Amino acid sequence: QSVLTQPPSVSGAPGQRVTISCTGSSTNIGAGYDVHWYQQLPGTAPKLLIYGNSNRPSGVPDRFYGSKSGTSASLAITGLQAEDEADYYCQSYDSSLSGLVFGGGTKLTVL
Amino acid sequence: EMQLLESGGGLVQPGGSLRLSCAASGITFSSFAMSWVRQAPGKGLEWVSAISGSGGTTYYADSVKGRFTISRDNSKNTLYMQMNSLRAEDMAVYYCAKGGIAVGGWFDPWGQGTLVTVSS
Numbered sequence: 001q002s003v004l005t006q007p008p009s010v011s012g013a014p015g016q017r018v019t020i021s022c023t024g025s026s027t028n029i030g031a032g033y034d035v036h037w038y039q040q041l042p043g044t045a046p047k048l049l050i051y052g053n054s055n056r057p058s059g060v061p062d063r064f065y066g067s068k069s070g071t072s073a074s075l076a077i078t079g080l081q082a083e084d085e086a087d088y089y090c091q092s093y094d095s096s097l098s099g100l101v102f103g104g105g106t107k108l109t110v111l
Numbered sequence: 112e113m114q115l116l117e118s119g120g121g122l123v124q125p126g127g128s129l130r131l132s133c134a135a136s137g138i139t140f141s142s143f144a145m146s147w148v149r150q151a152p153g154k155g156l157e158w159v160s161a162i163s164g165s166g167g168t169t170y171y172a173d174s175v176k177g178r179f180t181i182s183r184d185n186s187k188n189t190l191y192m193q194m195n196s197l198r199a200e201d202m203a204v205y206y207c208a209k210g211g212i213a214v215g216g217w218f219d220p221w222g223q224g225t226l227v228t229v230s231s
Contacts, residue, residue, distance in 0.1 A: 036217040048219035089156055093214045100211055105155040
């Protein structure tokens with residue numbers, strides 16, 4: 001059971017918009033700690049996609065958008081492409097565990 | 112550009128030990144905290160351990176505390192993880208990553224990972 005809750009899977013057709021939620025609590029996201037997102041393509045290592053809730057590292061397309069509100073965060077992907085098919089993980093800090101925590105991951109399928 | 116390359120994974124019996132290494136290049140290694148993150152087969156990501164740039168401060172997940180020891184040799188730009196008393200549930204791909212020590216911190220970049228298999 002992950003401290004941060006993500007839907008196991010989401011799907012969308014090419015060109016569509018999808019969102020992936022990351023729900024936490026008052027000891028992590030709700031406490032104001034930043035949320036970061038990672039993309040893990042099949043058979044590869046995770047890659048930082050969004051840091052500090054909504055910032056994109058150099059090279060990440062602006063089709064990827066992160067936001068945070070209250071005890072939750074979201075990753076939105078617009079103009080869905082086949083190459084976006086991957087697992088996506090959110091990550092934050094939890095004060096009760098005194099450590100960095102991940103969501104359980106969401107598998108994105110591009111139909 | 113920073114690159115990380117893990118090694119040392121393999122097959123080990125329950126109760127056995129293994130030492131992982133992570134060689135870094137492309138950065139001033141001693142300036143950055145480093146972490147180990149693992150991923151069990153078909154499962155999600157789990158932060159395992161972190162160490163400050165100087166090596167003076169270390170952190171561990173409860174699941175490995177007392178069994179795993181993180182260390183670094185800044186003269187060799189290398190991060191280590193000594194894993195003792197290995198259990199079946201420790202079987203995973205182990206990634207090293209830059210960062211992971213600050214409260215609001217993130218992991219970037221990541222190595223390609225090394226597989227640890229715990230089985231008799």
